[in-house]
Amino acid sequence: MRQSKRDMILATSFFLLGVVLYLIIPIFTPGKPGVLLDSRFFPQVIAIAIMGISVLMFANNYLIHLHDKRTAASQPTQSPQTIAKTSASDWLNERRAFILLGIILLYALLFKPLGFIISTALATTGILFALKVRKIGSYVIVYAFSAMIYLIFKFVLYVRLP
Amino acid sequence: MIKDVIINLFTFEHLLIINIGLAAGIIVGALPGLTATMAIALLVPITYSFSSTAGVLLLLAVYAGAIYGGSITAILIKTPGTPSAAATVLDGYEMAAKGQAGAALDMALNASEFGGIFSALLLIFVAPLLAKMALKFGPPEYFALGIFGLSVISSVGGGSVYKGLLMGMLGLFATTIGMDPINGIVRLTFGIDALWNGINVIPAMIGLFAISEIMQKTKTIYDNFGEILKVDKSKVSLKEFFSYWKTLIKSSMIGSFIGAIPGTGAAIAAFMAYNEAKRSSKTPEKFGTGFIEGVAAPEAANNAVTGSAMIPLLTLGIPGDSVTAILMGALIMKGIVPGPQLFVENKEWVYLIMIGFILINIFMYLQGKLFIKAFVNITKLPTTILIPILTVLCVVGSFAVSNNISDVFIMLIFGLLAYVLMKFKFPITPMVIAIVLGPLVEQNLRRSLIISEGTASIFFTRPISLVFLALSIFIVIYPLFKRLIKTMKA
Numbered sequence: 001m002r003q004s005k006r007d008m009i010l011a012t013s014f015f016l017l018g019v020v021l022y023l024i025i026p027i028f029t030p031g032k033p034g035v036l037l038d039s040r041f042f043p044q045v046i047a048i049a050i051m052g053i054s055v056l057m058f059a060n061n062y063l064i065h066l067h068d069k070r071t072a073a074s075q076p077t078q079s080p081q082t083i084a085k086t087s088a089s090d091w092l093n094e095r096r097a098f099i100l101l102g103i104i105l106l107y108a109l110l111f112k113p114l115g116f117i118i119s120t121a122l123a124t125t126g127i128l129f130a131l132k133v134r135k136i137g138s139y140v141i142v143y144a145f146s147a148m149i150y151l152i153f154k155f156v157l158y159v160r161l162p
Numbered sequence: 163m164i165k166d167v168i169i170n171l172f173t174f175e176h177l178l179i180i181n182i183g184l185a186a187g188i189i190v191g192a193l194p195g196l197t198a199t200m201a202i203a204l205l206v207p208i209t210y211s212f213s214s215t216a217g218v219l220l221l222l223a224v225y226a227g228a229i230y231g232g233s234i235t236a237i238l239i240k241t242p243g244t245p246s247a248a249a250t251v252l253d254g255y256e257m258a259a260k261g262q263a264g265a266a267l268d269m270a271l272n273a274s275e276f277g278g279i280f281s282a283l284l285l286i287f288v289a290p291l292l293a294k295m296a297l298k299f300g301p302p303e304y305f306a307l308g309i310f311g312l313s314v315i316s317s318v319g320g321g322s323v324y325k326g327l328l329m330g331m332l333g334l335f336a337t338t339i340g341m342d343p344i345n346g347i348v349r350l351t352f353g354i355d356a357l358w359n360g361i362n363v364i365p366a367m368i369g370l371f372a373i374s375e376i377m378q379k380t381k382t383i384y385d386n387f388g389e390i391l392k393v394d395k396s397k398v399s400l401k402e403f404f405s406y407w408k409t410l411i412k413s414s415m416i417g418s419f420i421g422a423i424p425g426t427g428a429a430i431a432a433f434m435a436y437n438e439a440k441r442s443s444k445t446p447e448k449f450g451t452g453f454i455e456g457v458a459a460p461e462a463a464n465n466a467v468t469g470s471a472m473i474p475l476l477t478l479g480i481p482g483d484s485v486t487a488i489l490m491g492a493l494i495m496k497g498i499v500p501g502p503q504l505f506v507e508n509k510e511w512v513y514l515i516m517i518g519f520i521l522i523n524i525f526m527y528l529q530g531k532l533f534i535k536a537f538v539n540i541t542k543l544p545t546t547i548l549i550p551i552l553t554v555l556c557v558v559g560s561f562a563v564s565n566n567i568s569d570v571f572i573m574l575i576f577g578l579l580a581y582v583l584m585k586f587k588f589p590i591t592p593m594v595i596a597i598v599l600g601p602l603v604e605q606n607l608r609r610s611l612i613i614s615e616g617t618a619s620i621f622f623t624r625p626i627s628l629v630f631l632a633l634s635i636f637i638v639i640y641p642l643f644k645r646l647i648k649t650m651k652a
Contacts, residue, residue, distance in 0.1 A: 007322070010586055014328055021335065029349035037611055039342040039349045042604045043335060050331045056642055057324035063645040093381035100380050100549070101578060104373070107557055108570040116558070123557075124550040131383060131546045138547050145551045149558055157211040159562040 004064040011058035018050035099130050116161045120146050167513040171521060176219055179212070180522055183220040184529050187227020192235050192243045192541045193548065196375070198228035199484045203371045204552070206364050206492045207559035214496040215514060221492055222515065223522045225485055226278055226468050229428055230526055233270040233461055234534070235541055238263060238391045243541075246428030246464040249436040253449060253456025258391040260452050265396040269454050270461045271530035272403050273410060275523055277462035280414035281421065281469025282519035285476075288422075289505075289512065292477040296502035301613065302620050305606035306630035308599050311480040313634040314424045316592045323641050326592045329583070333593035336361050337600025344608055356568035363491040365560035365573040366597055370590050371484065372556045373577025376549055378584075383545050393538060398454070406458045409439045413459040417466025422473045424482040424595075428464035435463030469519050475500050476512060479602065484591045487598045494598075 025043045032038045107123035114122075124142045133139070153159040170176070183205075190201035201224050209217030232247030237254035250270060257266035299307070316326025339350045340360025351357040413435035420431035439459035440449040449456045474480045479501030481487035490500055498504065498511055505512055560573040580590050614620035621627045 006586070007325075011324075025350070028352055030347055037608050037616070039345060039347040042607065043338040043350060045607075046331050046335045046338065050328065050335075053324055053327045053331065053638075056638065057322065057328070060322070060324060060642050060645050063642075063649045067645075067649045096380045096383070097377040097581070100377060100553075101373075101574070101581075104553055104557065104577075105574060107553070108567065108574060111557065111561065111570065112567050120554055124554065127550040127553060128546065131380070131549065133546045138544070141547055142550045146554050149551075149554055152208070153558055153562060157208060157562070159210070159558075160565055161558065161561070 002065070002068060004061045004068060007061040008058055008065065011054045011061060014057070015051050015054035018047050018054060021050065022047035096130070100127060103127055103130065112162050116150055120150070163510055164513055164517070167510055167517055170215060170510075171219075171514065171518060176216060177525075179216045179220050180223045180518075180525055181529065183223025184227040184522065184526050185533070187224035187229075188231035188234070188526075188529065188537050189540050190224070190243075191228035191231025191247075192537055193543070194235050194239075194241045194243055194541075196548075196552075197244050197371070198225055198246075199488065200371045200375050201228050202485055202488045202492075203364075203367045204555050204559055206367075206488060206495075207562040209492060209496075210562060214498060217496055218489075218493065218498075218515065219518050219522070221489055222518055223525075225489070226465065226519070226522050226526055227529075229464050229468055230271065230274040230278075230461075230530065231537070232464075233274070233457075234267065234537055237266045237270060237457070238393070238538060239541075244428075246432055246467070247460070248429055249432040249460035249464075250457055252436065253451070253453050255391075256450070256452030257454065257457065261394055262396050262452070263391050264394045265398050265454065266457050267393060267530075267534055268396075268398040269403070269457045271527060271534075272398060273413075273458040273461035274465040274530075275527045276410050277414045277417050277464070277466035278468055278523035278526065279520055280411075280462075281418045281466040282516060282523060283469075284418050285469045285472055285519065286516045289473050289477050289516070292473065293502040293505040296478050297506070299502070299626065300624075301606040301609040302624050302627040303630070305603060305610055306621060306627035306634075307478060307480060308603040308606065310630040310634045311424050311474075311599065312592060312596060312603075313637040315483075315595055316589070317637045317641075321587050321589055323637065325586075325588045327638065329588050329590065330592040330596040333596025334600045334603065336366065336593075336597055338604070343601050343605055354568075356566065361572055361597075362563050362569050363597055364495070364563050365569040366576045367488050367491065367594060368556050368560050369573035369576030369578075370580045370594055371488075372552065373573060374580035374584060374590070376552050376556070377577070377581045379545055379549060383549070393535060402454075403458075406455055409455055409459050410462045412438060412442075413462035414466040417463035418470040420463070421467030421470035422482070424474055424480060427471075427483050428467040431467050432460035432464040435459040465523075472515060472519075476504060476515065477502060479504075481595055481598055484594050487591075487594045490598050 022044060025040050025047065029040045029043065031040045103123055103126045107119055110119040124146055128139055128142060150161065154161055187201060190196045191198060202221055205221065205224055209220055228244060229246050232242050232244030233250045233254065234243060236242040236247040236250040237258050240251055240255040242248045242251055254266045254270065312330040316330055317323040339357050340348065341358065342349055348358055416435045416438060417431040420434060436456060436459050439455055440446045443449065443455065471482050471486050474482045475486045475490055481490045493500055498508060556573060557570055560569045561567060563569050584590065610620050621631055
């Protein structure tokens with residue numbers, strides 16, 4: 001999909017986000033009847049600004065789209081094979097990034113119930129394993145650094161870690 | 163007062179902190195893909211238990227160190243450690259390939275030192291004058307300045323100004339969650355008690371810069387950065403160094419000027435200085451072939467940004483880029499509110515930052531001279547080992563803000579948001595700056611309207627706010643206008 005088309009969809013999504021925010025602000029913010037400058041005022045100004053900027057972004061990209069359409073013939077296109085190859089490797093890289101995010105989420109969930117030492121050992125092992133690290137030395141270095149972080153935060157910075 | 167500041171700076175604790183910060187900054191800067199912003203975001207939680215002075219010195223040292231550190235990998239493996247060192251690659255790597263890596267690294271260090279001290283001196287002389295002017299600002303001027311800052315930052319990033327502005331608005335919206343700063347009403351918490359005190363700035367920044375960068379890094383984890391070239395014994399003599407005095411001064415001036423403009427940054431300054439040095443050179447054909455002047459120009463310029471970037475932060479309370487935005491968050495956390503009042507009420511802080519910057523640059527020179535080989539060896543650390551270590555730092559750092567696990571989830575949400583939006587080419591910096599500026603913008607907007615009894619004319623009848631708002635409107639409308647003319651011509 002062309003960048004301008006994608007940006008028009010994004011602009012529309014942001015416009016809808018602005019509308020949703022504008023509508024939910026009164027539900028989640030107590031206001032004062034008859035008072036303009038209450039707690040709802042600034043969030044509502046932002047919601048309106050999001051809608052306004054989205055309209056400008058849409059218009060700008062619509063003009064780009066029109067311009068591109070007129071000059072489309074001169075632009076080279078990628079072959080289907082190249083596109084398929086690129087998207088397959090992109091997907092693999094993307095999957096790795098989201099696996100990491102999933103491990104961090106699990107780490108955050110287990111951080112308090114299991115405590116720093118066990119949750120960190122599990123999370124770092126999980127990450128190294130997901131990154132296909134097989135060298136024992138790498139695991140030892142990561143555990144040593146994690147222990148150092150624990151000691152610094154607990155005994156030098158006096159942070160109460162679980 | 164200056165004497166007291168100097169005595170305060172020259173304690174064992176502060177000198178040690180400066181050197182630790184510098185070493186950490188140089189290492190992070192030298193590791194490809196890790197930026198100065200990420201280093202500072204990760205180290206802010208470490209400063210919680212430090213004294214205010216020690217905390218600020220640590221962060222400033224990391225900042226200066228990271229900008230210099232980027233040049234090490236730029237010269238030795240043709241991969242800039244930080245974006246600010248991208249211009250150094252052009253001649254630095256060519257020099258190293260010719261067997262002059264030592265001389266290239268030496269010039270990078272000397273030029274960084276020159277640029278850093280130049281901008282620290284500029285900060286000492288220019289900042290008080292600007293602050294004096296800013297003391298006349300009232301709520302309408304501050305509101306207009308905040309909006310102008312956001313518009314400029316959204317427009318100079320190189321991408322779409324509208325995407326930048328939308329990110330800014332999302333950042334501003336995030337600051338409205340929690341307690342209303344004027345009448346104390348709790349708003350937009352969506353029934354989540356942990357949000358009563360609002361979104362904590364530091365976990366949000368760790369998410370925006372560190373988590374998103376770590377996720378990005380996993381995608382290039384198996385990329386081969388190439389062989390690290392050996393550091394030979396070639397050096398640059400003082401005589402040779404000062405033979406480029408014109409380029410050094412010009413590049414430092416370019417860096418200082420660019421650094422003081424919100425939203426620009428060290429990478430732009432370095433390329434501008436490189437181009438200017440090439441343009442004005444008698445031998446422009448030598449640039450790009452391993453010419454030492456091609457290392458001096460970008461390195462003087464990118465480190466000159468570090469001091470001057472503090473000018474809008476200290477004098478106006480407006481952070482010019484993501485690094486100074488995080489520094490501002492850290493300063494506020496320590497009870498120091500940047501802005502013109504700082505020059506009246508906490509003058510010692512201003513001098514501490516200014517003199518501290520000079521001291522940091524002197525130690526940076528010593529560390530660069532003595533430990534360059536050790537820093538080069540650390541860059542060999544594989545990314546696969548860095549990722550789990552950085553992840554632990556992110557989680558522990560966010561948790562340490564208020565010993566609350568909800569801050570870790572806030573970090574994750576912002577990290578995911580940044581990662582996804584970056585895919586669609588949305589810039590992160592406007593959002594960070596909006597998160598820091600949000601309370602200032604809201605309070606001054608509402609105060610102005612209370613003063614004017616609800617009429618917006620107050621912003622357009624005062625010359626300074628009128629100019630700032632007119633410029634902001636121009637920044638927003640201009641791209642659309644330009645596009646319209648281009649389409650009509652096609």
